[in-house]
Amino acid sequence: MPAQVLATRTEAFRQPIQIHPVHKAPENGLPAAFAMMGAPLTFGRNEEVFGEGEGAEYLYRVNAGCIRTYKVLSDGRRQVGGFYLPGDVFGIEASEEHLFSAEAIVPSTVTVLKRSMVFSRAAGDSTLARQLLELAGSELHRAQSHVLLLIKTAQERVVGFLLEMAARARSRTEIELPMSRQDIADYLGLTIETVSRTLTHLENSSAIALPSARRVVVRNHSALCRFNA
Amino acid sequence: MPAQVLATRTEAFRQPIQIHPVHKAPENGLPAAFAMMGAPLTFGRNEEVFGEGEGAEYLYRVNAGCIRTYKVLSDGRRQVGGFYLPGDVFGIEASEEHLFSAEAIVPSTVTVLKRSMVFSRAAGDSTLARQLLELAGSELHRAQSHVLLLIKTAQERVVGFLLEMAARARSRTEIELPMSRQDIADYLGLTIETVSRTLTHLENSSAIALPSARRVVVRNHSALCRFNA
């Protein structure tokens, strides 16, 4: 058993943010900023990283685990904005204060960086400025894709979600889902029942297999894509 | 990409690029960049500004009229990403190529700016770099709010749209809508029938008045907000 745990851990740190040893002159860029000035934090399951409405003081990079951003509407409906995996940076969205809250889905470690620090540093480091802009651009792209997901049918949404997760997973055919059905449902604007039924249906069509609730095996990638719009 | 579209586009950009003579010391920031290096273009009703999948070469600022961004799914469903009014900048989203297309809703004039120019200029102009980042941030905020709209009920979506438009209109109570019911429906992920019915219902509740199809008068702002989640 310990071997397996170790393997999982190592994997969690796999992402391509390189942390250089700081022996030389001041380095440039966002990875360097995180490495040099970032503070590591750990969060337990369902622990809050920041709350909606709080001032946006920090940028966050996931080192291990998984973070969800979400907003709860006045009547209790919850919308999940996105899932952030190791290597992902979140918290760029807010100009003044956060529109969403952020929570750890599983025990997670995160490096935080003061925005004021990054921004003042960006004034003299055009690489960093450029990377921040690219980061914001990719978050924008993500949000726009999310909008496109939300107008599709239940089946298309679930397939879209699976393809999205598969694209980010190591193995491309075996997906380990850190989030619950409720998280998925709230991300897709569906109910858990509909998500569950749709997954069962996809399994019956032998497009996927579900060895357990949190594991998805992509059996037939093109069939899956065909279910997409 | 249809050849026809490409032809139209090429033609559109054949216009002379005006570079204003620089009398004073170099100015900073995005407005200055648009003023100094931007090229004005005009587009007729439903004319394409750029097509989805095209390389993202330019930034665009609306001077007059109204632009919609949208994407057509394989089966013909259309999603409108946003409406851009005078003063708004669009086209920041794309890192490589555009996810959405853009069209003029009414005859419009737009100033275009080469991205490569803005970005290289941003390396030495931290004000500009900062403004680009803020711009991307506000677009991100817009997209995230759009996601939140799309999980609400039909009534909440329509009310949300009206409040959004009211906030941007000059008069705050009298809204002139440049876009059709179909545009609104495709922005909200509803059908024209549902949009129309909802507007009629809001009129019957005397929250709004509809002197004509394209004019909305906000009769009771707080009642309207109460219809929102």
Add this chain to the structure above:
DNA sequence: CGACCATTTGATATGGATCAAGCGATGTGG
């Protein structure tokens, strides 16, 4: 083993889509 929680499965209800007219502006040719 037993309690608890997440997930699946089943039966029914419903909001919004779809299908189908009708209506009111705007424009066009006679």
Add this chain to the structure above:
DNA sequence: CCACATCGCTTGATCCATATCAAATGGTCG
């Protein structure tokens, strides 16, 4: 100036995808 076509919008009737309500199952941890 009027008949008439056109187009965007509204209104009505019906249908269906997904929500809701309810219960069974399974997996995890003490």
